[in-house]
Amino acid sequence: IPKRCDTKQRRLTMKVKKALVMTFLLTFMLSFTICNNTLAQEMPSDLIGNIIQYDPSVPLNNGEDITVELWYWTGAANLFESLATKYMAIHPNVTIRLVENPWDDYWTKLPLALQGSDGPAIFNIHNSHHENLIGYLAPYDIPVGDLEAEFTGVSGHLIDGKIYYTDYGLMTGTVYYNTDMWAAAGLTKADIPTTWDEFREVAKRLTIRKDGKLIQAGYSYNGGIQGDVLGMNYQYGQNLFTWDNKISLNNDAMNMVIQRLKDMYEKDGVCDYNFGNNAGDNFGQGLVAMYLGWGFMTNVFGQNFPNTPFECFEIPTPTNDIPYAFHRYNGESTFGVNKNAPADQQSIAQDIILFFLANDAIQKEFCLVNAVFPMKVTLQDDDELLSIPSVAILKDHIDRYIWPGPMPSTVEDNIKIALENIFYNNEDITKALTMAEKAINEDLEYSDFTSQEPMYKYASEAKK
Template structure:
């Protein structure tokens, strides 16, 4: 079901006053009387005010997927924006996550989609190559400005030498853990696991199973199609001493060193060998964590708002991702883009709305209401966030965060999950499943770049 929020410009006493003044000036002119210089200046000012009130109104449409905390915040932000820009009306439209890309593919090419779209950064290559988007106006979002104000990984929004999207907020992965379950297991909640080995040992102590071997409490939530595939590419591989992708974004480097396989095996062994968690326990990882039946979870800062709303009494803490040979975490973001056919007054209005959404004030509201981190360095690194017990562990990892360049986010995720399932459900040797994963992922990149090189 599609939900829509509409805010419209309303006729105000100020516009009525301006109109009345304008009429007075007009009548005086018709009478032929010579007005004093001071009165003439007042009349001109009143006329300008009246003209401003009659300035052409424009309506723009904003799309984002249905994530309650974001939908509610954007609705409030639209009200705030329209008070500052009374001649711009912003209409918000939302779709379920699993329908979002389908709606874009159907409506945007037909010119029936949004003027501004909120999209996952991993979708950008596909959206740009499909002709859905236009580059951001350089007058408002120059490369120099973006590089100066934003964290370096925002460069993943730059394709063919131009930026096609700009984020309000970013998210990193960290370790969520239930302090009550730590205490119950005889563990110190003030000492979360800091290494790969400690994560396994701690998860084993926290895991509870019944007499039939069914999980009662997962030591570590284990959901490959949630955040674990990100954990693998942008954290585990780097932590094991490897690298995700070449600098030119053309080659997957997992198999160029032993690190890729070691990281893949570590992730799978958490469930297959150490038996600290299983796929789809309580439907998914975050549901299990909120209900207190998953003691730890690898997840993103964007979950903070949902936990606060859905599990306000949950006693939990956040820690940086456990490390190995090096420190690393994954970073990602949802960003706003302007669709291809937007021009003229609509483009001006869309640009103003994007400038508003990336302002310091809005980024601070986003932290408080959603839990995602400010995209601008000077905002994120303020003491009130960097020293916060929940936000701090996410923010302190930003200097060594990595953002994978997706050519097809859905297929890359699906290939990863299929490889994991091959090992855990069909007893395929881990080396064979891994080799197939690398080959299939590389083919995606080869096909993508072959098409780009022909343009």
């Protein structure tokens, strides 16, 4: 081959090689770009939340696999499954193992499990068990100021400037009324009572007797009203606890509350003590026209008595003036972090809580299922939540409900005994309240309970 032709051939070969290399590089770069774009689409990168923010793009545990247990009690498994599924979709290296226990077993097993390092890293809390759990809790990593800006009622959970759990939802005493019975009595929305005197008159109109026999109670509290009585005192500016964390029951406010309840039965005749033994069930069965119950009863009626038509109105007050507080509330608590869990598991638990609190959709899901008023400010005007009757009626006065703190069980146990003696044994109100007060305060001497009433927004208005 002539030298000139050989040179041309080599040049042609080099050009082909360069073209092939360029084609390969372009193909590789295009593939890499497509791959990266696909990963970016699969991996959410937008921040979740407003003040409390969650960044789903931050890798956890250096990308290494990790498993944490989340314990909860029986009743709403779908909520916890939903939370775990959403979280693990963002962080595939994290496995959340859900552990369900019946209510009674939960409170036996959980404190024992938290004593060692192999207990659950994250777990459901009910504030009635505050004293049994607080010693095992790690404080939240989220700044307190951020929590206070986004959630109502955070200040009531401060312990030495730290938050170990707070509330995502609120429930309180609400009056349920049967809309068919209401209409049959010639009542309209305009007749919804706002004072106790008006309530008594409406209850009389809703009461039906046939041949002297009660067949429809206008209002019933049979089966126990202790949880409601422990809250009506606030309408008179009377706190439940003194400055040194002792109970105050034998006072004018509580005497008036209980005397009014007696008079509704014994003077007004809207019910009697032998007309059913569970006012909530009797309402669902169509025997009672009005019932004072807490927000969780909304779902109880929907599930157990789906054919009973009802609406709600806010608990009446002594006058039409805004009271010191309409009633007390209790919260549905956020999760706890086990301070004895391994550090890497605690880190994941803190991250799950951040995800839970930042995410409005998850907050809304939990509030809807539990029929509670949302403590997250951004959800307090949500139309779907406000379509729940027991939630909607709280909106206008939400800051006028007080949380006394995680009340020890001795309080409700002893007021229940006192009320049974007053209503069924005709015991003197003052005597019964004095005995209950004494028994409770003896128990409180061995308790770490601290009233949160001083943290209430309008605490300065209370009777001194």
